Amino acid sequence: MRYTMISFAALAAAAAATPAMAQDQTDPPPVVTISGSVGVVSDYKFRGISQTDGNFAVQGGITIAHASGFYVSVWGSSIDDYVTVHGTAHQELDLIAGYKHAFDGGVTVDVGALYYVYPGTRPGFAGDRSSSDFIEPYASVSYAIGPATAKITGNYAPKQKALAIDQGQSGLLRKQDNFYLAGDLSVAIPKTPIGLTAHLGHTWGPSWLSGPTNEYTDWSLGATATWKSLTFGVSYVDTDTNFITPSGKDAAKGGILGSVSVAF
Numbered sequence: 001m002r003y004t005m006i007s008f009a010a011l012a013a014a015a016a017a018t019p020a021m022a023q024d025q026t027d028p029p030p031v032v033t034i035s036g037s038v039g040v041v042s043d044y045k046f047r048g049i050s051q052t053d054g055n056f057a058v059q060g061g062i063t064i065a066h067a068s069g070f071y072v073s074v075w076g077s078s079i080d081d082y083v084t085v086h087g088t089a090h091q092e093l094d095l096i097a098g099y100k101h102a103f104d105g106g107v108t109v110d111v112g113a114l115y116y117v118y119p120g121t122r123p124g125f126a127g128d129r130s131s132s133d134f135i136e137p138y139a140s141v142s143y144a145i146g147p148a149t150a151k152i153t154g155n156y157a158p159k160q161k162a163l164a165i166d167q168g169q170s171g172l173l174r175k176q177d178n179f180y181l182a183g184d185l186s187v188a189i190p191k192t193p194i195g196l197t198a199h200l201g202h203t204w205g206p207s208w209l210s211g212p213t214n215e216y217t218d219w220s221l222g223a224t225a226t227w228k229s230l231t232f233g234v235s236y237v238d239t240d241t242n243f244i245t246p247s248g249k250d251a252a253k254g255g256i257l258g259s260v261s262v263a264f
Contacts, residue, residue, distance in 0.1 A: 029067065036062035039231075039261025044077050047180060047203055048218025048239035049211060050251035051092070053080040059261075061094075069101045071112075079118075082245050084132040085167040085208075089118035098138075106144040113137045114155075116162075130169035134162035136178075147188040155180040163207040176207035197222040197235070211252070216241035233259040 037060065043050050044057035051057070061075030073096040081087045098112020118132045134157055142151035159175040161168035168175070182201035189195065199220045206214045222235030238254030245251050 031067045033065050034062065035065075035263070036060070037261050037263045039259055041259040042257050043255065044079065045237045045257065047201055047209070048216075048220075048237055048241075048252060049243050050245075050249075051077070051079045051083050053082070053245050053247055053251065054249055054255075055080070065100075069099050070097075071100065072097050080245070084118050084121050085130050085169050086118075086121040086128075086132060089121045089132065091119050093117040093119060108142045108144070109140070110142075111137075111139045128169055129161075129171045130167040131161040132167055134160045147190055149186050151184045151186075153180075153182045153184070155182075157207075157209070163209060165206065165208060167208055176205065178207040178209045179204045180209075193226040195224040195226075197224070211241060211243045213241050216252075229263050231259075231261050231263070233257075233261075 039059050041057050041059060043054050044052045044059070057078045059075070059077040061073060063071055063073040065071040073094075075094040075096070077092050079090060079092045081089060083089060083092070093116075095115040095117060096112060098110060100108060100110040102108045114136045116132075116134055116136065121132045136155050136157040138153060138155040140151055140153035142149055155178075157163055157178045159177045161175055163176040163178055164173045165176065166173050180201060180203050182199065185198045187196045197220070199222075200217070201219070202215065202217045203210050204215045205211075210216060216239055218237070218239040220235050220237040222233060224231055224233040226232075235257050236254065237257055239252040241252045242250055243252040
């Protein structure tokens, strides 16, 4: 899912901070749970690269999880039109299905697939063969010890037209694949509403996702604070690459991001 590091941490913390409905202790846990969140982030960074040309984004999602570990989610965000080669998309919609299982000892495994959809995209001119939607399977392993959780995640998008350097617009460039490997560390400070996060990721291309370089690294440091169902976040996000947008801004330039979200 194309969360910024800070928005991911904020939404997760908000969900954890939301009080559960009153329930008799003898009642079994629900077979199906529904959770969600909506929020605003000062800049939507996907793997360190702005999807909104440095502007605010409105984001939200909902997850339906079964007691067996299977879940489905829908998540969306506003984006800038340069995110797709069509130049006509203003929203990103992520459709997710997966399976998560927690083992004894604090280890959790999560596997699934993401399907990125950009509503409103259409051929930019006669003969345009481009495609913007693509699928990306993922797998992660996390380990929790006390208030700290470490996680490693791999996302592999197999060869698809949407990952070609021109998203297949010319019909002359071959399909590409993409691999993203990331490590995350989160710590909840005991007896406080404060959480700290750190992230390091690397993208291997070349593909539409890696921008003008064959590969690059992104990283971030962040903090969140929860109050009831609200979560406020701040983070610094940076990369070792450049990505110049049509407006002349460098979408990969480091910067401080802020966010606020509410969980339900």
